[in-house]
Amino acid sequence: MRAGDTIMALSSGALPAGVAVIRLSGPLVRTALTFVAGSLPKPRHLALRAIGASRQLDQGLVAFFPAPHSFTGEDCAELQVHGSPAGVKAILAELRTQGLRLAEAGEFTRRAFENGKLDLVEIEGLGDLLGADTEKQRQQALARYDGRLTAEIDIWRDTLLDLRAEIEARLDFSDEGDVSEDLPEHWQVQLADLELAIASAMASVESGRIVREGIRVALAGAPNVGKSSLINALAKSDIAIVSDEAGTTRDVREVPLDIGGQLFLLLDLAGLRATESRAEAEGIRRAEQAIASADVVLWLRAPDVPDVPRPTTNGRLLVVGTKADLGPVDGQDLSVSTQASQGLDTLVKTLGTLGESLAGAEPALVSHERDRAALANALDALAETRNALGDWELAAESLRLASAALERLIGRLDAERVLDRLFASFCIGK
Incomplete structure (x- = not known):
């Protein structure tokens, strides 16, 4: 996987088929699309074009998605052509002459992550959605992919910032008369509410796993x-x-x-x-x-x-x-x-x-073992915060560790190893 390359892939599955979708992403998309389709269509509109430069290879619909308003955050394009193995092979060969290369598994989605279009939990939701076989799996995966868990985590992170601000104030301005040594009453309420919210989410991991992996019924x-x-x-x-x-x-x-x-x-x-x-x-x-x-x-x-x-x-x-x-x-x-x-x-x-x-009746937002581990680490750090309130430095460090656990969950920290494992399971062209 090489940054800066322009990539291409058949994204629509095995051939032959009624329609084949060829996806492009990278800095050479505008040049390549002009080369094979004559000119750039109006952004985010389908245009019927003859496909081919020196000779017509096919006829199909062309769409252009300029950066940053695209799936990957780069210039992207799609060619919707007839699902002929020979036709698709010829189009890919012509695109290769313009400096494009075939994408690796999950490379389009990885670029979306690296360009800030998706975070790690949303990408996992996308992976679950692609593999969904049942209606409940679809609902649960879509809820994660739509960013509902990310929104919850953002609320928790904002609360942690508020809690840390009170602690940091006592570290930085302990000699100032207008900063009380005692924490305000609402601070304890905020901490308790945060612990309850994270614990409730963690309690739903098992039901989420059951939906995602299936209910195992032993006939014995x-x-x-x-x-x-x-x-x-x-x-x-x-x-x-x-x-x-x-x-x-x-x-x-x-x-x-x-x-x-x-x-x-x-x-x-x-x-x-x-x-x-x-x-x-x-x-x-x-x-x-x-x-x-x-x-x-x-x-x-x-x-x-x-x-x-x-x-x-x-x-x-x-x-x-x-x-x-x-x-x-x-x-x-x-x-x-x-x-x-x-x-x-x-x-x-x-x-x-x-x-x-x-x-459960509602789709669970947490369903992976990685979710369970991150939420458990955050709860442990919050418990350590309570025990360290006599020492502001230790309490601040515990709150930082809680934030880090949530940052790790959405991929802001230590994401590389998780990404390598996750994208290896994605199909080419996604």
Whole structure:
């Protein structure tokens, strides 16, 4: 990634396609666009142009976005042409003669960050938005990308500046008679309100993670209790192997399911039992790990299969009686029969209700482990401030550390390592 270069990329996905969008950014955009499209169109307006310099390569719509009012903050342009592999290849080759190079993964977005168009949390929101599969993921990612978390952090930072100003005044003017040694009453109120706001945001990290990554639902129980059959019935596909032979499931299989706009990851696990098979024993070990970390555990019991001891879990537990066409089981919360298609709608509705309680009604603005770490550091620094009020220098330093934790979250400090990891996951042309 080299600053000062003019970059180009196909931003619209795999070819062939109905339309291909070629994106440009950098100091040579005006020259290159004039070369391939004849002249610069009116800024932020689409113009129909013949594409090609010495010969016509295609015909399409051209848009020009002058700096700084563009996605990257540089001069940008887009060519909307026919999605022909040969046509796009020829256009890119002609642009290369004007000194443009192909962009690296995430380079357009990185330039937006470096030019102050997006901060780090907004970029993470953009990444989440690009990867959103469900409606709740889209809502949550868009809230972050739209800058709502950044706005909250700006409020917290302004409060920290006010708190620090009172402390700094006592450091710098301690010998002045008009500066009291005691902090004003509103200072303590401001500090308490700030701690409460950051703690409330931190408490929503888990619900945000659940929306972003999906609710992990472990289907667990004895062998032949009907786990794979239930997975297939819920997914409406023959994804899992169904057999009368016990121990056929040896690994953890994840099956995504969209229920009410929320992503659920159904985990098809090995049946729990004592075994001398090393392969099956490894599958059981992995199953127990998945059960322990699952958000929801469906403990399956069947009338024709003896129950086994339940392993420890921190997730919500539902006892589901399977093979309901053969009869009920003791202690069941609900029952299903994949053979008779009985109770499946009720199970899906129950999972949807659980999902709403786990994910929350409103989109969470914090959903990454990096969010949790930064907010925890800020809260620790505020707690240290309270303990250091007898020493103004220590209190001021603790408030500075709280500010630094928030600055790090939005990418004002120590952003390079986070950026390298984040942009590596972006597609070319974004």
